[in-house]
Amino acid sequence: DAGVTQSPTHLIKTRGQQVTLRCSPKSGHDTVSWYQQALGQGPQFIFQYYEEEERQRGNFPDRFSGHQFPNYSSELNVNALLLGDSALYLCASSLAQNYGYTFGSGTRLTVV
Amino acid sequence: KQEVTQIPAALSVPEGENLVLNCSFTDSAIYNLQWFRQDPGKGLTSLLLIQSSQREQTSGRLNASLDKSSGRSTLYIAASQPGDSATYLCAVRVSGAGSYQLTFGKGTKLSVIP
Numbered sequence: 001d002a003g004v005t006q007s008p009t010h011l012i013k014t015r016g017q018q019v020t021l022r023c024s025p026k027s028g029h030d031t032v033s034w035y036q037q038a039l040g041q042g043p044q045f046i047f048q049y050y051e052e053e054e055r056q057r058g059n060f061p062d063r064f065s066g067h068q069f070p071n072y073s074s075e076l077n078v079n080a081l082l083l084g085d086s087a088l089y090l091c092a093s094s095l096a097q098n099y100g101y102t103f104g105s106g107t108r109l110t111v112v
Numbered sequence: 113k114q115e116v117t118q119i120p121a122a123l124s125v126p127e128g129e130n131l132v133l134n135c136s137f138t139d140s141a142i143y144n145l146q147w148f149r150q151d152p153g154k155g156l157t158s159l160l161l162i163q164s165s166q167r168e169q170t171s172g173r174l175n176a177s178l179d180k181s182s183g184r185s186t187l188y189i190a191a192s193q194p195g196d197s198a199t200y201l202c203a204v205r206v207s208g209a210g211s212y213q214l215t216f217g218k219g220t221k222l223s224v225i226p
Contacts, residue, residue, distance in 0.1 A: 042203075
C-alpha cells in the first residue's frame with residue numbers, strides 16, 4: 001500500500017521564479033495538507049484541501065496557492081520565490097476526522 | 113493561539129536506557145495529539161495518535177500519555193537502541209469547527225550512543 005508520494009524530491013530555483021510541487025495522498029485518503037519546515041524548526045501549516053476546495057489556510061501570503069484534483073492528488077504553487085522560501089515542503093493526507101495524518105518524504109526546495 | 117513546546121531540545125543517552133520526552137501545549141481544547149519521528153532530511157513517520165478522550169497509547173517499546181487538563185504529553189521509550197536516534201516531534205490539533213491544522217513543537221533530537 002503506497003503511502004504519501006511527493007515529487008520532485010529536490011529542487012533548485014532562482015529568486016523570483018515560480019515552482020510547483022506535487023503530492024499523491026495515501027490510497028483511500030481524500031484530504032491533503034501542506035506544511036513548510038525550515039531548518040531546525042517544526043513544520044508550519046500552509047493550507048488544507050478537501051473536496052477540491054481550500055478549507056483552512058495558515059499564515060502564509062497569497063504567493064502560496066494550491067489545487068486538489070478529482071483523484072485527490074494536490075499541487076502547491078509558490079510564485080515570486082524569495083530566499084526565505086527555501087525549506088522542506090511536506091504533504092500530509094488523512095481520511096476521517098478521527099484519524100491522524102500520514103506524511104510524505106517531502107520536497108527540499110532551495111532558492112538561490 | 114496554540115503553542116507547543118518540547119523539552120529538552122536535544123538528548124543523548126547510552127543504549128539500553130529508558131527515556132522520556134516531554135511536550136506541552138497552551139490550549140487544552142485539543143482534538144488529538146500525534147507523535148512523529150523525523151530522520152535527518154526526511155519526512156515524518158507517525159508513531160502514536162492519542163485522541164482527546166484517551167489517556168495513553170502504546171506501540172511496542174513506545175508509550176505516549178496525554179493529560180489535557182495540564183496541557184502535557186510524554187513519550188516514553190523503553191530500552192533505547194541506536195536506531196531510535198532521530199528527532200521526535202509532537203503535534204496537536206485544536207478542537208473546533210473548521211480547525212484541521214496540526215501545530216508542531218520544534219522537536220527533541222535524540223542520540224542513542226552504542
